Amino acid sequence: xxxxxxxxxxxxxxxxxxxxxxxxxHVMAGRCTLITIEGPPGCGKSRxxxxxxxxxxxxxxxxxxxxxxxxxxxxxxxRRDPEDPHRPYAVAVxxxxxxxxxxxxxxxxxxxxxxGPARVWILARRASAGAPPLEGVLLSPTAGTERVKLGxxxxxxxxxxxxxxxxxxxxxxxxxxxxxxxxxxRRLLELAQGMLEEGSIAVDGYRxxxxxxxxxxxxVERVESSLMGYxxxxxxxxxxxxxxxxxxxxxxxxRVLNEAPTALLPTLDEVVAAGVLENSAGRLxxxxxxxxxxxxxxxxxxxxxxLRGQASGPPRSTAPALPAEPEAAPYGEHLSDxxxxxxxxxxxxxxxxxxxxxxxxxxxxxxxxxxxxxxKLGVASRVDLTRVVRGGTGKAPGPAPALAxxx
Numbered sequence: 327x328x329x330x331x332x333x334x335x336x337x338x339x340x341x342x343x344x345x346x347x348x349x350x351x352h353v354m355a356g357r358c359t360l361i362t363i364e365g366p367p368g369c370g371k372s373r374x375x376x377x378x379x380x381x382x383x384x385x386x387x388x389x390x391x392x393x394x395x396x397x398x399x400x401x402x403x404x405r406r407d408p409e410d411p412h413r414p415y416a417v418a419v420x421x422x423x424x425x426x427x428x429x430x431x432x433x434x435x436x437x438x439x440x441x442g443p444a445r446v447w448i449l450a451r452r453a454s455a456g457a458p459p460l461e462g463v464l465l466s467p468t469a470g471t472e473r474v475k476l477g478x479x480x481x482x483x484x485x486x487x488x489x490x491x492x493x494x495x496x497x498x499x500x501x502x503x504x505x506x507x508x509x510x511x512r513r514l515l516e517l518a519q520g521m522l523e524e525g526s527i528a529v530d531g532y533r534x535x536x537x538x539x540x541x542x543x544x545x546v547e548r549v550e551s552s553l554m555g556y557x558x559x560x561x562x563x564x565x566x567x568x569x570x571x572x573x574x575x576x577x578x579x580x581r582v583l584n585e586a587p588t589a590l591l592p593t594l595d596e597v598v599a600a601g602v603l604e605n606s607a608g609r610l611x612x613x614x615x616x617x618x619x620x621x622x623x624x625x626x627x628x629x630x631x632x633l634r635g636q637a638s639g640p641p642r643s644t645a646p647a648l649p650a651e652p653e654a655a656p657y658g659e660h661l662s663d664x665x666x667x668x669x670x671x672x673x674x675x676x677x678x679x680x681x682x683x684x685x686x687x688x689x690x691x692x693x694x695x696x697x698x699x700x701x702k703l704g705v706a707s708r709v710d711l712t713r714v715v716r717g718g719t720g721k722a723p724g725p726a727p728a729l730a731x732x733x
Contacts, residue, residue, distance in 0.1 A: 334490050336377055338483025338509075339370070342474050346378050346448075349472050353414045353446045354385055362422070363450045365476030366601025367552065368512030371450040372420055374476065378448050382416035387446070392419045414444040422449035424686060453599050478509035478613070487511060491518045492527065492534040500527060500536040508614025510601070513545070517616065520544040541620065549620050555684075556600065559593045564602055568621040569633040573611045578637045665699045668692060672708055673715040 336343065342363075349361055363371045363378070382389050419425070453475070479487065488504050489495040496504055496518075503521075507514040520542025521527045528537050553561055566582050567574055576594070580587045594610075597603045602617065603610045612618035622630070661669060671681045678696065682689045705711045 334373075335486075336373060337487045337490070338479040339374060339377075339476075342374060342476065343377060343381070345474060346374070347381050350378065350381050350385060350387070350416065350446055350448075353382075353387060353416070353444045356444045358444055359446045360471045361446060361448045361474060362471060363448065363474045363476065364453045366453055366599065368510060369476040369478070369601070370511045371452075371476060373511075374474070375418055375420055375448060375450040379416065379418050382418075382446070382448075386414075388413055388415035390415065390417045392417060412443045414446075416446045416448060418448045418450075420450045423451040424683075425449075425688075453601075479511060479514075480509060481505065484509040484511075484514055488514060488518045489534070491515050492522055492529060494529045494532055494534045496527075496534045497536070500534055503536055503539055506614060506616040506619065508616065510614055510617075513549070513614070513616055516545045516548055517542065541623075546620060546623075549617065550624065553621075556596065557593075560596050560600075563590065563593050563597055564621060565625060566633055567603060567610055568612070568618055569625060569630040570637055572615065572618045573609060574637075576605070576608045576610055579610065582633055582636050661699060661702060665695050665702070668695050669699050669703075669711060669715055672696070673712050 346361070349359055352359055361378070363374050365371055379389050379391060478484075484507070485496060485501055485504065488501075504514060504518060507517055518527070521540070522529070522534075523544070524540070524542050526536070526538045526540050526542065527534055529535075553564065562583065563579060566579050570578055570582070576587060576590075580590055583590065594603075594605065598605050601613055604613060667685070668681060671684065676684065678689050678692045681687075682692045685692070699711065700706065703711065703714055705714060
């Protein structure tokens with residue numbers, strides 16, 4: 327949400343700020359622009375969005391801040407200047423990955439037609455996140471989309487960010503430990519702040535020094551909670567990759583999962599878009615040493631040894647190494663994949679709004695699919711649907727990938 331975190335100096339984003347300044351400046355020349363600030367969770371999209379609002383205000387634009395809460399509701403004050411309705415304006419939307427194409431079109435449509443004042447929309451969203459229709463809107467030639475993509479921070483700005491959090495620059499030993507975060511802004515901050523809170527860092531005078539190299543509990547819980555927001559297939563691939571090393575071939579991961587590589591491509595896309603792994607010519611590498619250490623630490627050594635042994639052996643033609651999800655219940659034969667997922671989440675007790683947040687859809691879309699489920703299965707209520715799911719021979723399909731995890 328906009329403004330949820332107190333402002334701090336913006337580190338390592340000078341090129342992005344310069345580009346935003348140029349793009350927002352075009353509005354003063356009468357152009358209308360759609361800008362997206364994109365990147366994996368925790369890379370600083372919301373912080374840069376707040377900076378874009380400041381830039382717009384410096385140009386003299388009226389600024390409207392909006393946000394989505396996971397259920398695709400868009401709120402915020404009116405952007406119109408009552409004294410000058412033709413004054414150019416900017417609309418900044420955080421968490422825009424929760425919007426589908428209808429929400430985006432409605433937002434733009436109600437903000438004015440082609441004869442209205444010049445305007446700029448700035449959407450902060452997770453990379454490659456959201457329903458395909460949203461991608462279609464952003465890629466439309468008529469949208470005039472400009473993309474600002476965020477990655478990790480270089481070492482210098484990363485240590486400056488750590489110094490902001492600690493109140494003093496880290497010494498060489500502490501800098502090496504903090505460097506394990508690979509310049510990922512959120513993990514770096516949570517590592518530094520957590521270590522400081524738990525006494526693993528001491529600040530003496532003008533330096534912060536390492537007392538003990540121990541992962542803070544808040545960071546462990548944060549990353550674990552974030553990964554639990556993704557699909558079972560996502561978590562399975564990440565755990566297998568972590569057990570096999572910081573860098574591993576995609577072929578080995580597929581062998582352990584006992585899946586054809588082509589069947590794993592959608593899951594691989596999710597893992598890469600979430601900023602967990604990098605894929606370079608079939609070599610999968612964890613984005614940072616810290617994340618690999620965290621995920622590996624959740625598995626007993628015996629499990630890691632078993633997975634490594636399976637990776638070095640011949641391909642298996644039996645069940646996957648890790649427990650597979652049970653096959654879909656007979657009711658699932660009548661439903662599309664999306665409908666079966668929603669039916670399973672209703673069985674878990676989730677509301678339409680919670681399902682929308684989990685799947686990155688709008689509540690309207692969830693309600694539409696749910697009505698089709700009721701009609702196909704001949705049920706009239708959520709209670710009846712739950713009975714049908716529970717009465718099947720297998721478990722309901724697990725939830726689809728969610729690219730709006732706690733992050």
